[in-house]
Amino acid sequence: MSADGKALIEVKHLGKSFGSIQVLKDINVDIHEGDVVFVVGPSGSGKSTFLRCLNRLEEPTEGNIFFEGVDIVDKKTDIDRHRQKMGMVFQQFNLFPHMTILKNLTIAPMKLQGKSRQEAEATALELLDRVGLKDRADAYPSQLSGGQKQRIAIVRALCMKPEVMLFDEPTSALDPEMVGEVLNVMRELAKEKMTMVVVTHEMGFAREIATRVMFMDGGNFIEEAPPEEFFTNPKNERLKAFLGKVL
Amino acid sequence: MKKKVFALTMAAVMAAASLTGCGSKEAETQAAAQETSTAQAEGEATEAEETTEAAAEAEGGVLVMATNAEFEPWEYHDGDSIVGIDVEIAQAIADKLGMELQIEDMAFDAIIPSVVSGKADIGMAAISYDEDRAKSVSFSDNYAGSSLVLLVAEDSEIASADDLEGKLVGAQTGTTGELTATEMVGDSNVERYNSYFEAVQSLLTGKIDAIIIDGAPAKVFLSQNEGKIKQVGDALSNEEYAVVAALDNTELIEKINGAISELQESGEIDTIMNKYIPAE
């Protein structure tokens, strides 16, 4: 469907409340195939909640989200099947500590996509090689550094051959010297035209690889622009104030 | 049926309570003190003169008696007090010795450790002399006797002890009934309960085929469960009961033997026996 120019993800009137607190208000966004969307904004603005609504880790309280034309907010939709096509990378990596790296990477393709062990391992090893961690296939997560863990987490999501990758502050929990290695992997992905939605505080990185940058504040997108324009010529006052603080 | 369930639940709750109660020494002694006073009151009714004498001589010391008051008519709870043949005989002995009787009710298994460790001076709970036992505690002369009988369910085909082979026979652990059962049907066919009450419950529900028990409490159980259980066959053996004390406490045993023979001569023991076990 996305081939004919329709959006891969269409967000319509999305709202999310926790009890009486409204976190997201009437959000409307289209994300197209190949888009590298960076979502930035102050803490507590709802960026992560928005991202987590996209694969329904948070249940939206209003609106619809169409993924490949199917409304995934609809309770009748088999969300688990759609999640297989939406890779997610977490701030805290969330690798499975009781499994080796290889097992971390192969369990979902084997159990969910019916891949044979050989097939799943071949894919996993190839991807591991590309992120430079092939030699750690038999290690346990606790034996890896934070940067290595996050690279593995990205590979774990990629092993499912997703249509879109969601990144929830992927470098926020890393020591500064490890940020680069993770960003490199993401940069490679962007080059390969992977559709990505990234919530981050890495403004320089956003400017470098994003196709679109969106500023969220108070539960809604206030400004959206290509990166150059976004950073050099912000229009909204709140965005200006925000950029003034973080740049 | 409902009544039975209730009784059992109560028994279960009480058993648990007595278990947990072991921890609270204070409550125990308090209860014991109460029991003592009621036991004395019992004695007062029959021998008013002697009781005043005993009270005057209470400095003769306290005679602590360990028993298991679940064996009517030998010793059992009646209202708030512990009564029974053993209790009254013990009271009579204490009076003779010029001592104050104090009753401690406990699990049957705990009587001997209490006596051996000196927590109690004597144990009286329809205890029979046995050669092996005499290596650990000292026995007085026999003060009373009874016989063992066989109880079965009303519809049972067991007619006498000869039919017991291969059957499950229940008894209270450590009683002569249990020892006899072990001899008769072999170790693995004996069901050893903590009290005869539970053995009777098991007989009623068909968990066991027969019970071997002292004739006197058998009568009580028979009257409580009329039409459900019956006594069959002849008396199995004659039982003689004695007081036990610590092995090295020969002085006390001698005094008790003296008291027992006096009480037997005066007919007091017979009076007590007849009071609880009316002649047929």
Added chain:
Amino acid sequence: MWGNFSEQFYLNFIQDDRWKYFVNGLKVTLIITLFAVLLGVVIGLIVGVIRSTYEKTHKLKILNFLCSIYLTVIRGTPVVVQLMIIYYIIFANARNKIPIAILAFGINSGAYVAEIFRSGIMSIDQGQLEAGRSLGFNYRQTMWYIVMPQAFKNVLPALCNEFIALLKETSVSGYIALQDLTKAGDIVRSRTFSPFMPLMAVAAIYLVCVVILTQGVKILERRLRQSER
């Protein structure tokens, strides 16, 4: 003193093959404990999963309610009372005591195991559940492949301690005329009227069992920590 000791030893263990009571009693104690633990783990796993699922997702409301009644009743009453109720009332006509004891102790242990499992499951970071769900696993698969193995590993020492506790709790089996280790001591005591030696023997046997099991748990814990590294 030693003359008396050997005489007492002979009386309590050798004469009439009394040592057999202890051996058979230990056998009964171990059989009841082992199978009760297995039953307890099965019950505890089911109840623990139901309870933690309710806490995480607010689903299974009715099952959770039933489970909390079960936990309240079982943890609110002494095991000996439960044992007697099951033997004398619920299975009034049953003769086979060992299965009933296993059932009673298993049901009892299940309540404690359930809470061990529940806390074990709740102690697993929510991120693990989210990572599993984000890959496309449903709730049950995520629990099975990702949360439970970690929770189980975390609670294994606590489970072993429950096993040890249960071993000692089975000492009330005598209340349903079962000849477990404690009852074996009681029987010998009733034969010999010697409180010291049978009690000490029973205590020593329990102690040896518990020490062996405790050492086993320690080794297990060390192994588990190693694989984490």
